[in-house]
Amino acid sequence: MGEISLEELQLAARNHGMPLEALRYDVTPVGLHYLLIHYDIPPVDAGSWALSLGGLVANPMKLTLDELRARPAVELTVTMECAGNGRARLTPHVVSQPWLNEAVGTARWRGVALAALLEEASPLDDAAEVVFTGLDRGLEKEIEQQYERSLRLDDTRDAVLAYEMNGAALPPQHGFPLRLVVPGWYGMTSVKWLTSIEVIDRPFEGYQQAEAYRFRLDEDDDGRPLTRMAPRALMIPPGIPEFSSRARTVARGDVRLEGRAWSGHAPITGVEVSDDGGETWADADLGPDEGRWAWRGWGHLWRPKRTGYHELCCRGRDVAGNVQPLEPQWNVGGYSNNAVQRVPVTVTE
Amino acid sequence: MGEISLEELQLAARNHGMPLEALRYDVTPVGLHYLLIHYDIPPVDAGSWALSLGGLVANPMKLTLDELRARPAVELTVTMECAGNGRARLTPHVVSQPWLNEAVGTARWRGVALAALLEEASPLDDAAEVVFTGLDRGLEKEIEQQYERSLRLDDTRDAVLAYEMNGAALPPQHGFPLRLVVPGWYGMTSVKWLTSIEVIDRPFEGYQQAEAYRFRLDEDDDGRPLTRMAPRALMIPPGIPEFSSRARTVARGDVRLEGRAWSGHAPITGVEVSDDGGETWADADLGPDEGRWAWRGWGHLWRPKRTGYHELCCRGRDVAGNVQPLEPQWNVGGYSNNAVQRVPVTVTE
Numbered sequence: 001m002g003e004i005s006l007e008e009l010q011l012a013a014r015n016h017g018m019p020l021e022a023l024r025y026d027v028t029p030v031g032l033h034y035l036l037i038h039y040d041i042p043p044v045d046a047g048s049w050a051l052s053l054g055g056l057v058a059n060p061m062k063l064t065l066d067e068l069r070a071r072p073a074v075e076l077t078v079t080m081e082c083a084g085n086g087r088a089r090l091t092p093h094v095v096s097q098p099w100l101n102e103a104v105g106t107a108r109w110r111g112v113a114l115a116a117l118l119e120e121a122s123p124l125d126d127a128a129e130v131v132f133t134g135l136d137r138g139l140e141k142e143i144e145q146q147y148e149r150s151l152r153l154d155d156t157r158d159a160v161l162a163y164e165m166n167g168a169a170l171p172p173q174h175g176f177p178l179r180l181v182v183p184g185w186y187g188m189t190s191v192k193w194l195t196s197i198e199v200i201d202r203p204f205e206g207y208q209q210a211e212a213y214r215f216r217l218d219e220d221d222d223g224r225p226l227t228r229m230a231p232r233a234l235m236i237p238p239g240i241p242e243f244s245s246r247a248r249t250v251a252r253g254d255v256r257l258e259g260r261a262w263s264g265h266a267p268i269t270g271v272e273v274s275d276d277g278g279e280t281w282a283d284a285d286l287g288p289d290e291g292r293w294a295w296r297g298w299g300h301l302w303r304p305k306r307t308g309y310h311e312l313c314c315r316g317r318d319v320a321g322n323v324q325p326l327e328p329q330w331n332v333g334g335y336s337n338n339a340v341q342r343v344p345v346t347v348t349e
Numbered sequence: 350m351g352e353i354s355l356e357e358l359q360l361a362a363r364n365h366g367m368p369l370e371a372l373r374y375d376v377t378p379v380g381l382h383y384l385l386i387h388y389d390i391p392p393v394d395a396g397s398w399a400l401s402l403g404g405l406v407a408n409p410m411k412l413t414l415d416e417l418r419a420r421p422a423v424e425l426t427v428t429m430e431c432a433g434n435g436r437a438r439l440t441p442h443v444v445s446q447p448w449l450n451e452a453v454g455t456a457r458w459r460g461v462a463l464a465a466l467l468e469e470a471s472p473l474d475d476a477a478e479v480v481f482t483g484l485d486r487g488l489e490k491e492i493e494q495q496y497e498r499s500l501r502l503d504d505t506r507d508a509v510l511a512y513e514m515n516g517a518a519l520p521p522q523h524g525f526p527l528r529l530v531v532p533g534w535y536g537m538t539s540v541k542w543l544t545s546i547e548v549i550d551r552p553f554e555g556y557q558q559a560e561a562y563r564f565r566l567d568e569d570d571d572g573r574p575l576t577r578m579a580p581r582a583l584m585i586p587p588g589i590p591e592f593s594s595r596a597r598t599v600a601r602g603d604v605r606l607e608g609r610a611w612s613g614h615a616p617i618t619g620v621e622v623s624d625d626g627g628e629t630w631a632d633a634d635l636g637p638d639e640g641r642w643a644w645r646g647w648g649h650l651w652r653p654k655r656t657g658y659h660e661l662c663c664r665g666r667d668v669a670g671n672v673q674p675l676e677p678q679w680n681v682g683g684y685s686n687n688a689v690q691r692v693p694v695t696v697t698e
Contacts, residue, residue, distance in 0.1 A: 004353040004357075009361060014368045033380075040370045
């Protein structure tokens with residue numbers, strides 16, 4: 001891996017991952033869930049804030065937070081991962097937020113079902129997509145913009161307009177007072193600090209849809225849009241770390257390896273573990289199914305046969321047959337690198 | 350500034366700063382407060398956890414969380430900064446957690462006054478220092494250790510054993526179920542995941558006291574221990590950012606610059622602002638005094654005289670006469686770099 005520049009460090013100092021020992025929590029405590037903020041966290045006065053729902057609808061609406069809270073609520077436990085997770089492990093180096101493996105988290109999101117609100121607004125016959133606009137504003141590739149993403153109407157079914165995270169009001173950094181949460185999709189879809197929802201009759205061509213967040217093999221490739229999360233399993237690094245290198249030491253004996261796995265495409269059907277860098281694999285035990293959109297726990301009793309250096313790996317697969325690759329597929333934006341996690345550990349007597 | 354290695358990036362991905370726009374909050378929302386975790390966040394079962402208070406005391410104690418909560422509570426608003434804040438801006442490069450300017454936060458800590466608990470335990474006549482041990486365990490310079498720091502008895506007066514942060518139970522990453530909070534001191538003093546407090550009759554020689562966290566001018570220098578926070582003022586970067594460079598653009602007109610300033614040595618008595626890289630300075634207005642241990646707000650109306658590039662700076666000074674330097678003083682550990690913040694901005698028509 002190449003080195004990281006000052007500019008990338010500025011991003012890494014703001015946008016943090018989830019320390020991997022936090023895989024021990026079913027629901028990630030606030031402050032440990034990953035965060036990716038394109039511009040600045042905007043200041044929002046909840047009293048004067050309102051959501052506009054308009055465009056190609058029969059009943060355009062303007063809704064205060066109290067009006068949203070007065071509607072029937074839904075709560076979903078959702079695992080969310082950044083599309084750029086794994087970027088810093090690509091060669092050649094891709095310059096952007098330098099994620100290693102840890103851009104993930106699981107939260108309980110409570111709010112209004114998007115589909116119910118859209119039904120109330122009643123989209124017109126030519127409605128095709130829904131555009132979500134956040135209050136966060138900045139420049140990207142010289143284009144001044146508010147953060148905006150769209151979904152095809154067909155893809156809005158499971159989404160929530162969330163005003164609570166883990167039983168409390170959304171924290172500022174997660175989109176206070178309201179954010180979109182689209183289960184199963186990479187996090188760029190779940191627009192924070194929502195200010196408007198607009199129904200349109202054609203594919204949305206905004207920067208974050210048409211330029212960014214596309215899987216492109218080279219500069220001439222138009223690529224395909226990033227959508228659902230590819231499968232990934234992660235383990236809690238066992239043993240104890242050295243402070244500056246994070247290198248792990250494990251005392252010889254039975255070691256319970258544990259972690260979580262998820263896929264936005266289909267339920268997780270298996271997790272495998274290797275202690276020799278991916279040469280041989282053993283099946284892990286899956287924990288209980290905590291719901292379609294939540295990660296699945298797994299565990300495996302590891303008995304190291306010798307002391308010294310080992311490279312632990314894990315990989316997940318889903319019901320649709322998607323499995324994690326041993327090596328990443330390089331791409332221009334550094335997206336969707338779900339190559340297996342590798343955890344070097346030294347076993348001591 | 351030199352580039353950052355994979356090892357430092359691993360630290361930066363775990364240990365996050367406070368995005369500087371969060372200077373707008375008197376009290377930093379949980380999840381935005383800076384975090385520096387030497388090893389891993391330890392799992393703690395609050396039901397079986399208890400704090401030992403022993404060593405050179407007449408009445409050694411073992412206290413459950415309920416027993417601590419049953420005692421009179423104190424609540425303090427405390428600004429806490431990492432001793433390594435500013436490290437990544439030193440040349441030559443110092444390898445460790447690569448902080449820029451943002452390793453700070455302010456919280457409301459509620460718990461038991463340390464002095465009251467020590468009085469209850471009744472230190473013996475030869476008591477000199479108090480050693481605080483956390484449950485977090487790892488290796489540092491080949492020494493396996495739990496995180497430990499000490500305070501001289503004289504320095505324990507203002508400290509709190511905190512079980513709440515911002516009105517809720519401590520989050521795991523801030524030391525659940527109990528942490529030490531020492532107002533005015535750099536954060537390394539405020540031991541998280543406390544398991545024991547021991548009174549001793551001599552200076553503590555543990556790694557984090559005798560080896561780390563010392564201000565050493567070169568490898569032959571024994572140096573002096575880091576203690577209280579040097580003064581620092583920070584501003585909310587004005588205007589809007591470009592995503593990857595974080596470069597700021599401000600529309601010409603009146604710009605209200607705002608930020609916070611603090612010093613562990615004495616109250617803040619002034620903040621100055623420059624728009625020409627520190628050639629000329631103007632006094633900022635100070636906001637209300639929010640208590641001895643909390644940062645102080647400041648503001649300044651800036652009227653750019655021209656468009657184009659400007660380097661904004663701010664610097665604070667305290668009642669004891671400490672003032673921020675224009676250039677940092679290099680040191681082996683990369684500590685206590687309180688050189689003035691520099692915020693490049695481009696003013697547009």
